[in-house]
Amino acid sequence: MPQTVLYHFLTEVPEAAAIWSALLVLALGVLAVLVARPERDAAAEPPADPAAEEAALRADLRRFADEVAVAAAGARQTARRRREQWLAAQDEADRAWRAYDEADTAARRFTAAGALPAPQTPRTPAEYAARERWLHHAAMTAHWRGDLSARQLADVLAHRNGWDPRRHPAEQEIVLARAVRESRRAGWAAAAERERRAWRDAELAAEAARTLAAEAYAATGALRPAPASEGTPAPAPVPAPAAVAGARWRPARAG
Numbered sequence: 001m002p003q004t005v006l007y008h009f010l011t012e013v014p015e016a017a018a019i020w021s022a023l024l025v026l027a028l029g030v031l032a033v034l035v036a037r038p039e040r041d042a043a044a045e046p047p048a049d050p051a052a053e054e055a056a057l058r059a060d061l062r063r064f065a066d067e068v069a070v071a072a073a074g075a076r077q078t079a080r081r082r083r084e085q086w087l088a089a090q091d092e093a094d095r096a097w098r099a100y101d102e103a104d105t106a107a108r109r110f111t112a113a114g115a116l117p118a119p120q121t122p123r124t125p126a127e128y129a130a131r132e133r134w135l136h137h138a139a140m141t142a143h144w145r146g147d148l149s150a151r152q153l154a155d156v157l158a159h160r161n162g163w164d165p166r167r168h169p170a171e172q173e174i175v176l177a178r179a180v181r182e183s184r185r186a187g188w189a190a191a192a193e194r195e196r197r198a199w200r201d202a203e204l205a206a207e208a209a210r211t212l213a214a215e216a217y218a219a220t221g222a223l224r225p226a227p228a229s230e231g232t233p234a235p236a237p238v239p240a241p242a243a244v245a246g247a248r249w250r251p252a253r254a255g
Helices: 002-044 050-113 125-145 150-158 169-221
Strands: none
Touching: 050 169, 125 150, 125 169
């Protein structure tokens, strides 16, 4: 029996050692191939072209500069349009103020005249009918001029909210002048508010146009070639033009 065990040991152990040796050699060979492959792949890739990378970068900068230039041009147009709207609103506010000033002067004049005693007229149905016709005609005329709103005219025709056709025309003229003054005051206040809003819009549009103009100039400057040497002075930057000049709001008059 001991001889049989010794026989198997002498015959099978060298064979196993040979197999393990072959597997070890194979593993080392595979590992060497894996380690050497990235070097071969890196060697197979072409080297980077600095000129091509620079050209791609300048193309991106050019595209960005063009987009910003288009945006700046649109902002300039918007700022110009907002300024024109503000100037129109300012003219409208000026006209509304003059109309209110005229109405205020007329109301003061009629109020001063109202201190005098009203003329004595017979209180007959015909007189009251004449007074009513006068009031309706005067109110219709004021409405056609734009001095009375449709609701105010309806109040006059319905004889409500202080409109009494039995009053003398001299008294009715004072009441009508005051109503016209208040209507024109409301119109002037609305026009002044529109002017303030238009001025704010113009200021915001002008600021946006100035910002985009500066960005467009900076983007264009990034495309300029660098100076040939350190001793060559760089060109002086050109200031961005103001998008809207003089777009300053003038406060509306206080009445």
